[in-house]
Amino acid sequence: MSVSVDPTTEPTSARPTGNESAEALRPHAEHAFAGELAALAAQDDRPRPARWRLSPWAVATYLLGGVLPDGTVISPKYVGPRRIVEVAVSTLATDRALLLLGVPGTAKTWVSEHLAAAVSGDSTLLVQGTAGTPEEAIRYGWNYAQLLAHGPSRDALVPSPVMRAMADGATVRVEELTRIPADVQDTLITILSEKTLPIPELGQEVQAVRGFSLIATANDRDRGVNELSSALRRRFNTVVLPLPESVEAEVDIVARRVDQIGRSLDLPTAPDGIDEIRRVVTVFRELRAGVTSDGRTKVKSPSGTLSTAEAISVVTGGLALAAHFGDGVLRAGDVAAGVLGAVVRDPAADRVVWQEYLEAVVRERAGWTDFYRACREVSA
Numbered sequence: 001m002s003v004s005v006d007p008t009t010e011p012t013s014a015r016p017t018g019n020e021s022a023e024a025l026r027p028h029a030e031h032a033f034a035g036e037l038a039a040l041a042a043q044d045d046r047p048r049p050a051r052w053r054l055s056p057w058a059v060a061t062y063l064l065g066g067v068l069p070d071g072t073v074i075s076p077k078y079v080g081p082r083r084i085v086e087v088a089v090s091t092l093a094t095d096r097a098l099l100l101l102g103v104p105g106t107a108k109t110w111v112s113e114h115l116a117a118a119v120s121g122d123s124t125l126l127v128q129g130t131a132g133t134p135e136e137a138i139r140y141g142w143n144y145a146q147l148l149a150h151g152p153s154r155d156a157l158v159p160s161p162v163m164r165a166m167a168d169g170a171t172v173r174v175e176e177l178t179r180i181p182a183d184v185q186d187t188l189i190t191i192l193s194e195k196t197l198p199i200p201e202l203g204q205e206v207q208a209v210r211g212f213s214l215i216a217t218a219n220d221r222d223r224g225v226n227e228l229s230s231a232l233r234r235r236f237n238t239v240v241l242p243l244p245e246s247v248e249a250e251v252d253i254v255a256r257r258v259d260q261i262g263r264s265l266d267l268p269t270a271p272d273g274i275d276e277i278r279r280v281v282t283v284f285r286e287l288r289a290g291v292t293s294d295g296r297t298k299v300k301s302p303s304g305t306l307s308t309a310e311a312i313s314v315v316t317g318g319l320a321l322a323a324h325f326g327d328g329v330l331r332a333g334d335v336a337a338g339v340l341g342a343v344v345r346d347p348a349a350d351r352v353v354w355q356e357y358l359e360a361v362v363r364e365r366a367g368w369t370d371f372y373r374a375c376r377e378v379s380a
């Protein structure tokens with residue numbers, strides 16, 4: 001027998017309340033970009049897969065940005081190869097699950113949230129993978145008061161986000177899949193291949209309805225913590241998210257995100273510090289690559305990842321400093337401490353790497369004297 005899960009029986013308060021957009025520190029994508037999603041839905045005349053809010057084409061446009069026939073501008077959410085987004089979206093339109101793989105800070109979580117928001121209008125069906133994620137987080141749990149009082153029944157069942165998504169034909173996200181213990185990961189195998197979730201206690205099952213899809217993210221660096229079994233891996237289409245290919249692309253990503261975050265935090269300045277952003281990004285890229293951007297000088301790489309995500313937080317921190325304790329203009333002195341904090345993770349080894357880089361590269365670079373001084377000051 002198949003059953004559908006009635007969302008009103010959910011005893012936890014994890015569901016969105018609907019009034020979260022105004023005051024939420026970080027609104028969900030479907031609220032933050034509600035205007036863009038509505039404009040896309042209104043002008044999208046291409047065929048939509050069952051229960052999709054938009055056509056695959058419109059979902060890709062939502063992620064990559066564009067201009068609609070009526071002139072509405074859709075801001076780019078993901079900056080990177082178009083093909084990656086097209087492959088991801090078309091995977092969701094099939095019955096295969098999507099695995100976003102990449103080094104830290106390559107927007108895996110960000111892309112999965114926006115995909116879920118665009119496809120299903122809801123990015124909140126989420127399982128956060130940790131070493132302690134239990135099977136119940138993927139299948140279902142029980143409300144023990146109900147269970148003891150009335151025995152196993154549908155009322156006592158607490159559906160997981162995965163079960164909800166199956167019943168509603170929606171998109172569910174599993175974050176950090178490879179941190180989940182292997183036996184718990186394997187719970188997904190039946191779900192992904194048979195598209196059903198048995199409830200043996202009730203002699204029932206929940207069958208996925210059309211529109212159900214699953215997006216998992218996993219970190220390259222975590223590979224080996226809990227390897228994905230080959231049985232599970234076969235059930236995913238894997239899309240690898242690359243690091244931004246050029247300085248300009250990365251500066252663009254950082255500037256965009258910092259602008260958005262700055263506005264949501266009411267930072268009293270417009271982030272006009274594009275030169276400072278370029279310097280932070282250049283430093284991060286050179287240290288990551290182990291060579292200067294002109295290819296002439298080899299440098300050592302520190303232990304931290306120095307991802308785009310970290311550049312975004314360094315610049316956001318710098319903006320707050322400039323806004324509250326400076327003259328509102330982002331300067332080298334505002335980002336120097338953040339850069340140091342991001343680069344020097346291991347106080348002994350990374351400090352040496354950083355000092356060498358400062359002296360050999362930053363010091364000699366034309367126009368970087370203020371940056372060199374500011375970094376020397378905080379490193380002292």
Ligand SMILES: Nc1ncnc2c1ncn2[C@@H]1O[C@H](COP(=O)(O)OP(=O)(O)OP(=O)(O)O)[C@@H](O)[C@H]1O
Pocket residue numbers: 077078079080102103104105106107108109110111217218219244253257308309312
């Ligand atoms: N190519 C990109 N396009 C747009 N934004 C990006 C890009 N790369 C990174 N970002 C930004 O970086 C931030 C961090 O991304 P996110 O948290 O999704 O990374 P992640 O890959 O999930 O990292 P982790 O492995 O640590 O979980 C986001 O705010 C996102 O906007």
Ligand SMILES: [Mg+2]
Pocket residue numbers: 108109110217
């Ligand atoms: Mg993530």
